[in-house]
Amino acid sequence: MFEHSSLRVLSLYEGFFSGGARVLHSTVVAGLHTHGRQVHSALSLHSEVRRESLLQRMEDDPRFLSLRAAGVRIASLGRSTDGDHDPRTFTDAEMDVAAREATGVDVVMSLKEQPLRLANHPGFPDRPVVACLHRSDPEHSGEALDDLRAAADSGRLVAAVCCAESTKQAYSAAGIPEHLLRVVPNGIDLTRFHPLRRVRRMSLRGAAGIPADATLVTYAARYDAMKNPRLFLAAARAFVERDPSGHVVMCGAGMTIDNPGLTADLDEAFADRPDLRERVHPLGVRRDMETVLAMSDVVALTSAFGEAAPLCLIEGAMCGAIPVTTPVGDSARLVDGIGFVTSFEAEEIAETWIEAAARRGELRGALTAARQRFSHVRMLSGYAQVLEQAMRGTGLRVAA
Template identity: 60%
Template sequence: MTTQLRVMSIYEGFFSGGARALHSAVVAGLHTGGSHRHSVLSIHSAMHRETILQHMEDDAGYRALRAAGVAVAALGRRVGGSTGAARRSFSAAEIAAAAGHAGDADIVLSLKEQPLRLVNRPGFPDRPVIVCLHRSDPEHQGGALGDLRTAVADGRVAAAICCAESTRTAYAAAGIPSGLLHVIPNGVDLSRFRPVPARRRAGLRRAVGVPAKATVVTLAARYDPMKDVPLFLRAARAFLRRDPAGHVLLCGAGMSTANAELCGRLTDVFAEEPRLLSRVRLLGIRHDMEAVYAASDVVALTSASGEAAPLCLIEGAMCGAVPVTTDVGDSADLVAGHGLVTPRDPDAISAAWTEAAGRREELGPALLRSRERFSQTRMIAAYAALIDHVHRAAGVRAR
């Protein structure tokens, strides 16, 4: 009987975000596949992100992992309990607990480079580490790049999975050996993210409060400076002014009326035309993004930096929404042939939204042809192959 490979992932914490959703889907898929036994250790049991407190147990990724039978544990750190150097340090009890979990694993996956500050601590078991990288701005990750460099220098890092070519390029330029960097493009669940019939689409639109004949543009992002929400709002004002049938949806962590900063920005941007705000919907965190995308004509991204292979562009496109993005990370490559790339100008962006909505039927066949390229099954198989390769290589070195 073949022994299952034991793999433990370390998260900074569970909260709404593309990288965590994707990694959790990978772990659940590999665990249920049978050849691996996966577990997850979260440093924090709750995270304060994008203006809200997000508890581990409330996260969709956490629930999906538990439903798949994946063991999930947490060090139980309290959010806001420490800052600066104290936040980066760990108590002897925390290190012992982490070592106990890692001691039962053959391979350790680090979701992004931030958890490496724990992996680098003396007393953490010597296990091959695979770091999963999901951004294209390593120099803007606080001390995390230093932690990655330390882990590489100490020989802990056996490989790094980059979700995009822009990620590999950026980390190689930051000094990470190119031989460690492997690109595995992002994928999504094609059975979940898919177009729906016209009648079903009309019902989905009613559910989010927009008319059946509306032109709908959706931003699916957390409220974070890298997403450049102010640019999106200025483009939305120009779009709504131009198209009386236009409607705009914002969803994600912090995209709700509970976010006073966002509400203030809306008031400022639409100060001269407050009536337009009646066609802006703040939906917050949604667990049915496939329904929101299927109700949309356009999925928009106005990010300024940091993006690598944004899941929103892939998920939206797989549901039939035309992706329109600024040129950041691998976004231009992701939408090539079935979407549009815009300069960072609100009028140009709003015009591109109108063009994309008007060409939705024309671009439909290209969107359908691109589906297999973004298969989650393909992505999970690639993760499995690399994990197995690292394990075999570690065995050879040991012998």
């Protein structure tokens, strides 16, 4: 169990929108606020964000709603990515809001590097900052990486929580002092993500229009080059061609036929076989991923770069789906003993999906044994320790 304190923490969000890092960070904030003596609040730079062709409003976001339900107070600077403001500057009115929200707290926790441009502003109250890092490619963070370095150089940054060893290694190589980097592995709520009885699983498939005897592969990702959706669709084409019972579902922001990019990719992948395309189901953003994953035989990741410790692999595995991933970030370490790692070749990926589905029964025991490793209770303990050390000013010295 983690140590309790009266710590007051303000989380900075770039915005509330679909994505694994926001799911995880909101789980941490809600968990520490609800189960400890810590008091958490949040400040979002944007009240609405356009990503993957979808305008996502803060008040509609499941993460926002879950934090509110946990009693976490949330404020916003009210920005919209559809506006014409300079993202690097802040108005006096915006800084008044930021100062008000930060004045009464002990520690500021930034979700990724992007909000640090606000924390580094001379008008922002002087508070120790803990950055939460969720990528293995800091070079793709653009100016946000410079903001992280600036926070470290100024002494504002007292710690950086890395969700994976690959994250720690990458940011250390990018110039962030290693003594600031602390690995706290990702975890999930095991009461939400768990296998279902066969009867219930088949019933859910029927309601979703998926045949009871289908081999079902689920892809949970936003429509982004990092996630490599074109590779996924190439593998999906090979998979449904080889397995007459094969079906694929695609979940996440931009994973709908309303997205012209995805539609073009589908047209290209299935140009000569529209009959096969009927077994590919773009479902978009889902609020019941535990249900989708529990119906699945395989959870797939085809990312090209940037991943650290992908939540979709953990969530899928804990629901009984076998994880199959490309070798990015800590993915290979995550699925060791419970899943498979492939190359970036579509044919190999498709074959591995078929093998993974066939070996579900064989791997069931390993999936059960791995559950405690992925518990969010351990994750909460790790975050709580980092925040408490930040408040006490003891700093973090991580063993090699």
